[in-house]
Structures are given as structure tokens and as C-alpha cells.
Amino acid sequence: MPTPTLLQSIAITLIQCVLVVLFVFVVVPLTVFAERKVLGHIQQRLGSTRVASGHIGVTGWMNRGMWKWGRIPVLSYWRGIPGLVADVLKLILKEDIIPAKADKFVFFIAPAISMVSAVVVFAAISFVPGTFFIFPAWFPGLGGLPVSGGIADINVGLLWILGVASVGVYGIVLAGWASNSKYPLLGGLRSAAQMVSYEVPLAISLLAPVVLTGSLNFGEMAQRMATGTSAWGLVPQVFGFLIYLTCGFAETNRLPFDMPEAENELVAGFHTEYSGMKFGFFYLAEYINMTVVSALAAGFFLGGSWLLPFGLQGLVNQLLPADAWIAGPHAIFFVAKIIFLLFTYIWVRGTIPRYRYDQVMSVAWKYLIPLALVNLLLAAFVRCAV
Amino acid sequence: MEHFIETIGRNMFAIFGVMALGGAAVVVASRSAVHSVLAFLFAMLCIAGCFLALEAEFLGMAQILVYAGGIVVLFLFVVMLVEVTKAKEKEVFQLQSRYAIGAVLLGVAAFAAVFRKVIFGVASPQALKLPENLAQGLNVAQQNAQAVSRGLFAGYLLPFEILSVVLLVALVGAVVLAKTERV
Numbered sequence: 412m413p414t415p416t417l418l419q420s421i422a423i424t425l426i427q428c429v430l431v432v433l434f435v436f437v438v439v440p441l442t443v444f445a446e447r448k449v450l451g452h453i454q455q456r457l458g459s460t461r462v463a464s465g466h467i468g469v470t471g472w473m474n475r476g477m478w479k480w481g482r483i484p485v486l487s488y489w490r491g492i493p494g495l496v497a498d499v500l501k502l503i504l505k506e507d508i509i510p511a512k513a514d515k516f517v518f519f520i521a522p523a524i525s526m527v528s529a530v531v532v533f534a535a536i537s538f539v540p541g542t543f544f545i546f547p548a549w550f551p552g553l554g555g556l557p558v559s560g561g562i563a564d565i566n567v568g569l570l571w572i573l574g575v576a577s578v579g580v581y582g583i584v585l586a587g588w589a590s591n592s593k594y595p596l597l598g599g600l601r602s603a604a605q606m607v608s609y610e611v612p613l614a615i616s617l618l619a620p621v622v623l624t625g626s627l628n629f630g631e632m633a634q635r636m637a638t639g640t641s642a643w644g645l646v647p648q649v650f651g652f653l654i655y656l657t658c659g660f661a662e663t664n665r666l667p668f669d670m671p672e673a674e675n676e677l678v679a680g681f682h683t684e685y686s687g688m689k690f691g692f693f694y695l696a697e698y699i700n701m702t703v704v705s706a707l708a709a710g711f712f713l714g715g716s717w718l719l720p721f722g723l724q725g726l727v728n729q730l731l732p733a734d735a736w737i738a739g740p741h742a743i744f745f746v747a748k749i750i751f752l753l754f755t756y757i758w759v760r761g762t763i764p765r766y767r768y769d770q771v772m773s774v775a776w777k778y779l780i781p782l783a784l785v786n787l788l789l790a791a792f793v794r795c796a797v
Numbered sequence: 798m799e800h801f802i803e804t805i806g807r808n809m810f811a812i813f814g815v816m817a818l819g820g821a822a823v824v825v826a827s828r829s830a831v832h833s834v835l836a837f838l839f840a841m842l843c844i845a846g847c848f849l850a851l852e853a854e855f856l857g858m859a860q861i862l863v864y865a866g867g868i869v870v871l872f873l874f875v876v877m878l879v880e881v882t883k884a885k886e887k888e889v890f891q892l893q894s895r896y897a898i899g900a901v902l903l904g905v906a907a908f909a910a911v912f913r914k915v916i917f918g919v920a921s922p923q924a925l926k927l928p929e930n931l932a933q934g935l936n937v938a939q940q941n942a943q944a945v946s947r948g949l950f951a952g953y954l955l956p957f958e959i960l961s962v963v964l965l966v967a968l969v970g971a972v973v974l975a976k977t978e979r980v
Contacts, residue, residue: 417799517831567942570858574845577866581838584870588831588877596877603874607867627942 415556422553427562431533439698440495446757447491453761459491502691510591510684517589522685522692525582529699532575535568536706537561537630539742540717560742561630568629569621572707573614576662580606582696583664583671583681590684598680601768602671606662608775613658615783619651619790620711629710651786652712654779656755659704661771663697666760670768705752706745713748717741809850814908817843822901830876834869841865855942 415423444459451458509518539560548554565571580603587599621627624635661668672680682693766774805812820840827833841864848857949957 417802421802514829514831517835520835565854566940567854567858570855570862570942574858574861574866577862577870578838578842580866580870581835581873584873584877585831585835588873600874600877603870603877607870607874610866 415553419553419556423556423558424562427558431562432530434538435530435533435695435699435702438702439695440499442698442701442753443498444492444495445753446760449754449757450761453758459494502694503688505687507687507689508684512591513684514589514591517585518684519689521582521586521589522689522696523582524585525579525696526692526699528575528579528582529696529703532572532699532703534562535565535571535629536703536710537564538745540630564628564630567627569617569627572703573610573617576700576703577606577610579696579700582693586685586693587671587681590681592684594677594679595681595683598671598673598677598683602664602681605664605668605670605771605775608772609658609661609668609779612654612775612779612783613662615780615787616651616654616658617707617711619648619787622787622790622794623648625794632710648712648786648790650782651790652708654783654786655708655712657774657779659708660756660759661775663700663704665697665701665756667763667765668771669765670771673765673768701753701756702749705749705756708752709745709748717745810847810912813843813846813850814912817847818901818904818908821904825896825900831873834873834876837872838865838869841869853941855945 448458509515537560542557543560545557546553546555583602583606584599587595587597587602590596620632624632626632626635660666664671670680671677672682677683682690685693817840820836820843823836824833824840827836842861845857845860845865848854848860
């Protein structure tokens with residue numbers, strides 16, 4: 412395999428960046444759609460069906476049939492998908508309003524900070540083990556060159572992810588301040604306190620798998636989980652996983668911890684004054700952050716990012732021949748884990764009511780941080796004992 | 798083209814350094830406290846870039862995580878609360894442009910004095926080094942985090958622990974000061 416020159420490697424990195432952005436722009440609308448549908452069914456209604464392709468496609472045909480028989484069309488799971496296009500168009504075309512007394516520059520830059528810090532995290536996450544694909548020989552300039560599954564498989568990947576994700580707080584805080592309005596300011600202050608508090612147990616709970624596997628690198632960690640520590644993927648770390656999930660919910664401002672935008676107290680919290688695509692950036696950033704939290708959980712707690720969870724991989728490798736497709740690491744497992752965790756997000760949102768603000772803070776400082784520390788201590792003992 | 802990119806890559810440290818200095822200048826010169834904090838954030842991120850350019854990945858990431866992600870957020874938190882007293886803020890924030898020029902000149906001078914080799918000479922930045930007995934079986938240039946942890950927990954454990962006690966003193970002191978009314 413030829414080694415790329417400097418220019419070629421830069422071009423490959425740019426292509427990877429474009430692929431990541433495409434991935435994001437595919438995953439986010441689908442998550443939004445799934446959220447509407449799943450929430451709808453949790454609350455015993457159909458979810459979004461208004462903008463629907465009711466007259467085309469198989470489901471449209473079946474739905475019309477069911478209406479004709481006088482039944483409510485329960486088959487309408489896919490109805491409402493055109494609504495996604497309508498939603499995106501609405502966000503892009505809506506008038507962009509800047510309040511007269513807002514701080515213009517900060518008001519402009521806050522959604523950008525949110526969005527950038529959410530997307531840049533993906534630099535350290537590798538989607539596919541090893542090589543993603545090889546350019547065909549006819550490709551101009553890049554023929555025969557491999558494209559790896561992650562943009563930068565850096566040594567300190569976990570720290571990169573945590574660090575850049577923590578910069579995302581500024582988007583929300585500055586949005587709240589720049590709007591020059593009461594409720595956004597309250598939302599911004601809340602989010603500053605909440606996100607800084609929950610970062611601590613989040614980082615500590617992520618340290619336990621790091622201690623167990625002994626690496627900060629995303630890919631290397633998955634490898635070590637596959638070879639040495641397969642059974643430690645989730646089972647001994649179940650408390651760590653629960654702590655991590657709780658903190659992840661709080662970090663992404665999702666229910667039951669959506670204090671910065673608690674809509675029955677603060678109108679819409681930090682993004683009350685935002686409209687159009689600026690609001691769209693906050694919206695996108697929230698869903699991208701959910702994906703990132705899920706990807707991290709898949710890599711750190713569900714038994715390595717590209718392997719079967721719960722240490723099943725070791726069992727499969729013993730039972731099946733080595734060339735079975737399920738035997739090796741596979742990107743499908745990674746995507747499946749992410750989808751499951753995104754579903755969990757929606758599930759929890761539909762099940763648990765919002766906490767009060769003081770409860771949110773006391774949960775972090777009085778329970779989660781001590782629990783996470785105990786968990787880390789136990790992990791260190793396990794590491795020393797084995 | 799290739800040559801140009803390579804030149805940029807070699808001088809990454811100087812580029813980030815100048816950007817960090819620019820951010821620091823805005824911190825002092827800006828009229829709004831929140832803008833100052835934003836510029837401070839920019840400077841902190843650029844300093845992390847400097848560490849990365851020196852191939853000290855762990856330090857760079859810790860810089861982003863601790864300063865950009867933690868400490869500056871608390872700055873912003875306080876500044877947002879203080880912002881309410883507009884008149885006082887104006888008094889404090891309108892006299893500082895000459896201090897700003899002085900501070901920037903001092904910063905540029907210190908920067909040039911420390912890193913004159915990097916800027917004016919051909920010397921490339923030195924890689925991280927550990928004492929021989931600690932660096933055994935470790936590729937220091939590649940395994941940055943491991944090298945730092947060996948230095949901290951094997952070579953210099955006592956100073957490290959003393960430093961953490963000093964930080965604890967600051968923490969306890971802050972709690973005592975904040976709680977005076979209720980005691």
C-alpha cells in the first residue's frame with residue numbers, strides 16, 4: 412500500500428471530515444423523527460403524521476386501506492418522514508431575528524461554539540476498525556490510498572473528547588447572556604452550574620474503564636477489551652455505566668435534567684430569543700452531543716466499540732470459526748449500540764419527569780461524585796488483583 | 798504548495814503563540830467583561846495548540862479540559878453575575894488601554910526572550926524527556942500520557958502531593974471566606 416504524501420493525507424483528512432459531517436446530518440434528523448414517533452407511542456398517540464406521504468409508497472397504500480376499513484392506521488410508523496424535510500426547510504428559511512439590545516457578536520458566535528464543539532469531538536472517535544475503504548485506482552490523485560476509520564486516532568482520545576465537549580458549555584452560557592433577557596440569562600446560569608458539576612462525575616466514571624484497560628486511546632481500548640478484558644466490558648462496571656448515563660443526560664441537557672431550557676419555568680431557557688438556523692444549531696448540537704455520549708458509552712461500557720457487548724465476543728470467538736463475519740470487530744455493532752442508547756435517551760425522556768433545579772445539583776454533588784469515586788476505587792482494586 | 802504547508806507545520810508553535818498573545822491583548826483591552834472572558838477562552842485554546850505543536854498531547858488536552866472547560870466557565874459565571882452593576886463596571890473597565898499596551902509589550906518581550914530560538918533560529922522543539930531509569934520500556938514521544946504519569950507518580954511523587962495539598966489549602970480557605978456570615 413503506498414504511503415500518502417503530505418498533500419494527499421490532508422485531502423484524505425478533509426474527505427473524512429466531510430463524511431463525519433454527512434453522518435451527523437443523517438443521524439440527527441433520523442433521531443428527531445424517532446424521538447417524535449417513540450414519544451408518541453409511549454404517550455399512546457401516533458406521533459408526527461401531519462406532513463405525510465399518505466398517497467405514495469406501500470405504507471401510504473396500507474394506511475389508506477385501514478382508514479377505509481374504519482380502523483386507525485397503526486401501520487403509520489413511517490408517516491411523517493416528509494415532515495423532516497419540512498422541518499429542516501423551516502429552520503433554514505425562517506427569519507433570523509436578533510434582539511435590539513442583544514450583544515450582536517456574542518449572540519452570533521454562541522450557536523457556532525455549540526455546534527463546532529459538538530462536531531469536532533468526532534475527530535477522536537473511530538467508526539470502523541482499521542481501514543474504512545481504499546480509493547479505487549482510477550480516483551484522481553488519491554488512487555489506491557487507504558482511508559482509516561477515524562480522523563485522528565490520537566493517544567489521548569478520551570481527554571480530547573472530554574475537553575472539547577466541555578467547551579460546548581460556552582455556547583449555552585453565552586447565548587443566555589447575549590440575549591439580554593431574564594429567562595435566557597437564568598437558563599445560561601443554570602447550565603453553567605449544572606454542566607460544570609456533572610462533568611466531574613462523568614469524567615471519573617469514564618476513568619474506571621480506562622483504569623481497567625490501561626489506555627486512553629479509543630481504538631486501543633476496544634482492542635484490549637476484545638483480547639484481555641472481555642468480561643469486564645459491562646458486568647463489573649454496571650454502576651459506572653449508570654453513573655455515566657445519568658451524567659450524560661445532564662451534560663446534553665436532556666430530560667429529566669433539561670434545566671437550561673425548562674420550558675414551563677423559563678419559556679425556552681437559553682434559546683428563547685433565537686430563531687431560524689441559529690436555533691437550529693443549538694438543536695443540532697444537542698442531538699450530536701447525544702450521539703457522542705452514546706458512542707462513548709458504546710466504547711467504554713458496552714464492551715469496546717466494535718465488539719459484541721457483555722463479553723459475548725470471547726464466547727463467539729470460541730464457538731464459531733475465526734472467519735465468520737461476526738467473529739471480528741464490526742462497525743455494525745458500534746452503530747447498533749449507538750442506536751440502542753439513543754432509544755434509551757428517548758425512552759427516559761418519555762418516562763421520568765423533570766427534577767427540580769436544587770435536586771439536580773444535589774444529585775450531582777452528594778450522590779454521583781462519591782459513587783463515581785467509590786467505583787473508581789473498586790476498579791483500581793480489580794486492576795491490582797487481576 | 799507542499800513546501801508552503803510544511804513551513805506552516807514547522808512554525809505551528811509560533812502561529813499559535815502569536816494568536817494566544819492576540820487573545821490576551823483583547824482580554825485586557827476589551828470594554829466588556831464577557832468579551833474579555835471570550836478572548837481569554839481563545840487564548841487558552843491557543844495555548845493548548847502550542848502544547849500540541851510541541852507534541853505534548855497530554856498537556857494540551859489537560860489545558861483544554863481544565864482551563865478552557867472548567868476555570869474559564871467559572872470566570873464567565875462570576876462575570877455574568879457581576880454584570881448587573883453597570884456603573885461600577887464602567888469605571889473599572891474604561892481606564893485600561895495603556896495598561897493593555899504595556900502588558901502586551903511585556904508579554905511579547907517575554908515570549909521572544911523565552912522562545913527566540915524557535916522563532917529566529919532553526920532549532921526544532923525538543924521532545925519530552927524523562928530520566929533514564931523512568932523511561933525504560935516506554936516510547937516517550939509516542940506515549941505522552943504514560944510518560945507524564947510516570948514522571949508524576951514515580952519520579953516526583955512528593956512534590957506532586959505537596960502541590961495538591963497547597964491546592965487543598967486554597968480550597969478550604971475559599972470555603973472559610975465564603976462561609977463567614979453563617980459561622
